[in-house]
Amino acid sequence: MRPNLIRPTRAAVVAIVAAVVAVLLPGVAHAEPPSNDDIDNATELTLPFTENVDLPQASAAPDDPDRCIAPGDRTVWYSYTATEDVTLRFDTDNTMTSAIFTGSRGALRFVPGTCATDWYPRSFPAHAGTTYYVVLAGADWYSRVQFSAAVVPPPVNDHFDAAQPIGTLPFTSRLTLAAATSEAGEPSASCDLNPGSPSVWYSFTPEESGAFVVDADSFGGNYTPRVGAYTGTSLADLTEVACIAGQNVVRFDANRTVYLQFTAAGTGARDLSFGVWPARPLEPNLQVSPAAPSVFDDVRFDGYSWDPEGDGTSIEELDLGDGTVAHPQSSYVYHRYTADGDYTVRLDIRGSGGRTATISKVVSVRTHDVAVTGFAAPATGRVGMTRQVSVDVANTRYAENVTVTLYRGDSTGYQAVRALTGPVPAQAGRTTRFTFDYTFTDADLAEGTVVFKAVAEAGGVRDALPSDNTVIAPATRVRPATS
Template sequence: MLLSSRSRGRIALATALTAAFALFAPGVAHAAPPSNDDFDQAAAVTALPFTAQQDSSEATQAPDDPSWCQPYDVRGSVWFRYTATEDGYLRATTQGSDRSMILAVHSGTRGTLRGITCDSGTAATTTFRATAGTTYSFMVSGYDVPGGALAFALDSVAPAANDDFAAAQPVPAVPFSAQPDFSVASYEADEPGSTCQFEGNLVPSVWYAYTNSGAAKPVTARTVGSGSAVSVYTGASLPELKQVACKADAYGQPTAFRADAGATYYVRVTGPADNRGPVTLTLDDAPALDPSVDQSPSYPTVYDTVSFSAGSWNDIDEPMTVAWDFGDGATAPATTQPVSHRYAKDGTYTATLHATSPDGRTATKTAQVVVTTHDVGIARFSVPASAREGDSKPISVDVSNTRYTETATVVLSKHDGTWWREVGRLTLEVPARPTRTVRFPFSYTFSPDDAALGKVAFRAELKLDYPVTDARPADNEVIAIATTVKPRGSRVVAV
């Protein structure tokens, strides 16, 4: 069918209109970015509290958008701007958004922006101290993917009630626990330093006051939380405070101090300025002192100097001051260092320690020390001076023993030019005799290899049955002067 020129014109016009409509019709791929997509068009916050909800899925990213908070994850951004009307704390949040967002707070102008604080997540929240007259810019961006249904809120928040020393929160009794919010805490002028503070002393802090209404007792203080620390002071004002205890968070390990009756102690808790995670403070009565006795060697003899020290699983117990009674009439005065003692006789002794912790807790602990001295030795090792190939000759080992009847084994070895090789083993009972020995008799037949070497060295080793050990093993091994060995038929001097 042939179309008229008028019909062809109408079709072309319809096609063009369809293409134009497709270009400008609403859709995901071609929707316009939000009105506050760029820093220069930031949505103005004119009054607090402020809330806004918007679709940020079409937000774009300007080449100079800051990325200091999440350098590799920013995907499109929208901006809000607020000029503080007074000094105080501001809190911004994306709670209520349908996905993770990156919320970053800045001061300054485009090209000279300074990052103040940031957070990310499905409910990203930042709290910071604002200065009257300063303009703050809030960039909210998608996390790894473009944004979505964004909920943004900004409001002022009150500082921590116990932010200042003068407003220290009373501790009614121990045990006591609190979770301070360091995002609304600050450093107060003239605050004392802490000897255990990891991040310096110019960090946010809150204060607690504990008065011991009962008898004097030891009290523990601990914090759990990244970058936190607890310090305890005495005194009535900031300039006169004196530190009595301090501990930075070390997996929840406490510090301890002796709380005198009727005395007030000021507890300063510091935390990270960016409020990373929760911080928990706990005050409690100190546990009973429970020292352990460390002794070395574990099975001493009368020839050993025994080392004694006191240990504890609890860091607050150290360094303990300990006085010792060794159980044989000897003692050692109080010290924080290990002590040594030698027992003159075999026997079982009760060693007693009297320990005192740095905060005044005391404890007494006993331990049994068993002193047993097994002492055998090789008194004589007799080998032939010379022999011929094929000769069988006696070798004897005389063993002395003066303390307990022992079951002893003598191992006889010869050196074949490379290593020691066992050639005999004998086990006998050796009674305790002050002046007599027990002979271990052996016989050895000299081989052609011995004759080829021309001499043989013999070794005698004396061993006691496990778990018995010899107190002086130095005399339990003897190597004899080598025996000269001649080939068969050679003449040797008889011995």
């Protein structure tokens, strides 16, 4: 006998599944909004403060302020009542909209300059006795975010009289100007586009005169940091000696104290960097072209020098070693020597911060010049007949080992026939003869004529005038062999 089974309805099945899901996944089915989802339940900040908040679980109240907050943005609220005048810093670990208000619900007043829509730290001055409301807002797709708040203490070197001494180099400092001030009577550096901005002070007394890199947050992506460099003893008698935007090389004298004023308008609580270190020396480089010149060459001297600090170099002086001294405006000079010899060339360069450097190079001027002054080739030839071809080489400067190559030319171009090598002494009015034996062939007959070419080359040296090293003889007519 089969049991009597009761089939559950579809509605009952759905109810059972829903119940199981509710038991197994309570966090998904019944996620609670943050406790500070509403301004009336704003979390009171006890500083320093840090918490993680699930912004996607928050909601938007109908009376959320419309200043800085987009309609429908989910919001969470924090409150802080200052007991003394302080500077507050807020941080989030993700891109987030935030704003600060005073007043009460329904009558909130936006604190100017506190609307932010990025992940940079925010800061603002809080006044004693005032309650501030901080709102974090974002769309429903925002993820969990970490929020922190803290009091920013005034920098210890906020005032000139408390300038921080710079000792061992390289010196670097991480700082924020959120709680910095500008003193009465404080100067503004000549390159500072935001006079009166908050500042901090450093003092530097170098043991030796030299060039130093002063870095005003050059890698931070901020465009307002400036450093004014001054000499003097008080705010009343400071004299500006340099103004640095980004990074510059500056010369400071030994045992003379320099005061460095760091400013950066509009950077709020962002972390900034300041540094001082010795500038790296210039790297002089002199290139000579051609490397083995003659008295017929206009020699080019190029100052391919390098500044590791990126400021570039200029030629202060170029002594060419033969009594000629140049002060070029460009990076190169042309010069022709009038006699063979070894000339010591000296290049003096200059860079930023008064840096200088010198390099010397010996330029050996040697004029090697052999010339083909005579070329005798037969006017006619017969197949199978051997005739002589002679080449006369002249040389008046240095004894050379010369190679003379004889070429045969036809409708396809020139082909080397033979090369002879021998010494050619330096003798005015005399020549050295190179003699070749050439036997005419059927291939020559097929062409009808052949053209002889001779090329003379001095071994291991560059010929100063190569145009007189090649000679081509008139065409030689070729006839059949005699029977």
